[in-house]
Amino acid sequence: MKPEMETELQGSFIELRKALFRLNVKDASLLSTAQALLRWHDAHQFCSRSGQPTKKNVAGSKRVCPSSKIIYYPQMAPVVITLVSDGTRCLLARQSSFPKGMYSALAGFCDIGETLEEAVQREVAEEVGLEVDRLQYSASQHWPFPNSSLMIACHAIVKPGQTEIQVNLRELEAAAWFSHDEVVAALKRDRPYAQQQDGTFPFWLPPKLAIAHQLIKEWVEKPTCPSLPA
Numbered sequence: 344m345k346p347e348m349e350t351e352l353q354g355s356f357i358e359l360r361k362a363l364f365r366l367n368v369k370d371a372s373l374l375s376t377a378q379a380l381l382r383w384h385d386a387h388q389f390c391s392r393s394g395q396p397t398k399k400n401v402a403g404s405k406r407v408c409p410s411s412k413i414i415y416y417p418q419m420a421p422v423v424i425t426l427v428s429d430g431t432r433c434l435l436a437r438q439s440s441f442p443k444g445m446y447s448a449l450a451g452f453c454d455i456g457e458t459l460e461e462a463v464q465r466e467v468a469e470e471v472g473l474e475v476d477r478l479q480y481s482a483s484q485h486w487p488f489p490n491s492s493l494m495i496a497c498h499a500i501v502k503p504g505q506t507e508i509q510v511n512l513r514e515l516e517a518a519a520w521f522s523h524d525e526v527v528a529a530l531k532r533d534r535p536y537a538q539q540q541d542g543t544f545p546f547w548l549p550p551k552l553a554i555a556h557q558l559i560k561e562w563v564e565k566p567t568c569p570s571l572p573a
């Protein structure tokens with residue numbers, strides 16, 4: 344591990360986020376994995392059955408309770424992230440906690456017992472009131488915020504006639520359809536945080552490090568998803 348990354352590991356959660364955005368994608372992935380493991384060890388120092396201290400193995404890949412013999416392994420929570428399209432536009436949303444002006448794809452934790460397909464359909468229905476089908480897997484990513492998540496990214500198309508968004512304001516601040524040109528322009532914005540003269544912030548997209556960026560870029564390159572079955 345590079346010395347500057349070891350230093351970053353000592354930092355707080357906010358510092359970690361800043362560090363990740365400064366690094367290239369590969370180093371950021373290493374850093375986020377290391378930080379996630381450190382946080383997991385810190386949060387699993389005691390056995391949930393015996394209450395006794397657990398012991399880390401030499402590799403740091405698990406913890407064992409000498410009393411109950413239970414072995415604890417680091418875990419990741421599966422999260423689906425979906426770029427919904429109607430064939431010509433894509434649907435992006437923002438939470439009030441996002442940086443001003445930033446929109447992303449729809450994301451949500453999988454419920455226990457759900458398939459990925461069911462999780463995508465439930466999350467899209469819950470967040471924007473739309474039914475989707477024709478799912479296409481894109482890629483996956485480890486994501487350290489707030490704890491370790493396995494982001495599973497896919498594209499989906501709304502069912503015919505299903506384009507009216509009903510934003511669930513308990514989960515989102517806003518959601519909207521964006522044209523291809525609007526998304527292309529947003530991807531080119533190099534100083535997204537800059538406030539405009541009228542006090543508003545321009546529409547911008549997650550940085551390259553986030554799998555949301557990759558999903559959006561894929562859609563820009565193939566907006567009609569020709570590889571999806573008709």
Ligand SMILES: NC(=O)c1ccc[n+]([C@@H]2O[C@H](COP(=O)([O-])OP(=O)(O)OC[C@H]3O[C@@H](n4cnc5c(N)ncnc54)[C@H](O)[C@@H]3O)[C@@H](O)[C@H]2O)c1
Pocket residue numbers: 420422424447448450451452453484486488489490492494549553554555556
């Ligand atoms: N890498 C990316 O491009 C990208 C993009 C968007 C979201 N994300 C991540 O995806 C995750 C989910 O996104 P979101 O918008 O639903 O996040 P969120 O933080 O709004 O979480 C929604 C709710 O899920 C519940 N929750 C938290 N941890 C859980 C867990 N382990 N299992 C089940 N439920 C849990 C909580 O009640 C929380 O309020 C977040 O960790 C977010 O950081 C990553």
